[in-house]
Amino acid sequence: MKKIIVLTGAGMSAESGISTFRDSGGLWEKYEIDDVATPGGWRRNPALVLDFYNQRRRQLLDARPNAGHYALAELEKEYEVQIVTQNVDNLHEQAGSTNVVHLHGELMKVRSTGSGEEVFEVDPNHPEVNLGDCCPKGFQLRPHIVWFGEAVPEIEKAEQMTGNADIFLIIGTSMQVYPAAGLINNVRDGVPIFLIDPHEVNHQSNEITVIQKGASEGMKEFIEILKTL
Numbered sequence: 114m115k116k117i118i119v120l121t122g123a124g125m126s127a128e129s130g131i132s133t134f135r136d137s138g139g140l141w142e143k144y145e146i147d148d149v150a151t152p153g154g155w156r157r158n159p160a161l162v163l164d165f166y167n168q169r170r171r172q173l174l175d176a177r178p179n180a181g182h183y184a185l186a187e188l189e190k191e192y193e194v195q196i197v198t199q200n201v202d203n204l205h206e207q208a209g210s211t212n213v214v215h216l217h218g219e220l221m222k223v224r225s226t227g228s229g230e231e232v233f234e235v236d237p238n239h240p241e242v243n244l245g246d247c248c249p250k251g252f253q254l255r256p257h258i259v260w261f262g263e264a265v266p267e268i269e270k271a272e273q274m275t276g277n278a279d280i281f282l283i284i285g286t287s288m289q290v291y292p293a294a295g296l297i298n299n300v301r302d303g304v305p306i307f308l309i310d311p312h313e314v315n316h317q318s319n320e321i322t323v324i325q326k327g328a329s330e331g332m333k334e335f336i337e338i339l340k341t342l
Contacts, residue, residue, distance in 0.1 A: 118278035124285020128179040166256040181328030182208035218258035227252035275299040
């Protein structure tokens with residue numbers, strides 16, 4: 114069974130209504146990234162950070178997987194599909210994908226600020242996390258998100274997965290955010306690489322087959338190409 118490794122970014126979930134960095138008027142436009150997505154922002158104003166992620170969590174709870182998510186899950190019937198995502202939503206899992214690595218954390222999880230950094234699921238019926246909400250050991254809970262300036266714990270696992278790919282598929286990412294953008298360098302010579310994105314992506318390689326469409330339409334075209342490989 115061929116192994117398809119998929120790297121997904123914000124464009125994967127855009128059709129589901131999840132704001133991307135580029136969205137005009139989107140959630141990110143109302144905040145400075147330094148204030149809500151860095152360790153320094155957390156130290157300065159944890160209440161603001163918690164409120165920001167509470168808003169993102171509410172947005173996610175109203176979202177549903179799009180046809181692109183479902184198409185990836187459907188591929189598991191004929192291929193070994195492993196997804197490395199830069200997204201913090203759980204739409205891949207909602208669609209049925211069973212092997213997903215979240216490089217940048219998960220919105221529906223929180224973790225302790227204590228030394229153990231224990232991780233806990235957020236109750237979707239009570240999704241807000243506020244100052245004073247603590248783990249069983251009494252430490253404040255924070256979003257289980259990899260902020261700018263923090264280490265990316267899952268990157269080594271992602272590098273190993275990418276190095277074992279028979280087919281490498283990139284969906285909805287600008288390939289500008291590292292270390293995720295560097296995963297393409299782990300793909301073995303001769304392995305076909307595909308990129309699905311409606312925008313022009315500066316990938317600096319002539320060996321990538323570009324499908325300049327959104328996630329849902331792009332997946333349809335990719336599946337047709339798969340039949341010829």
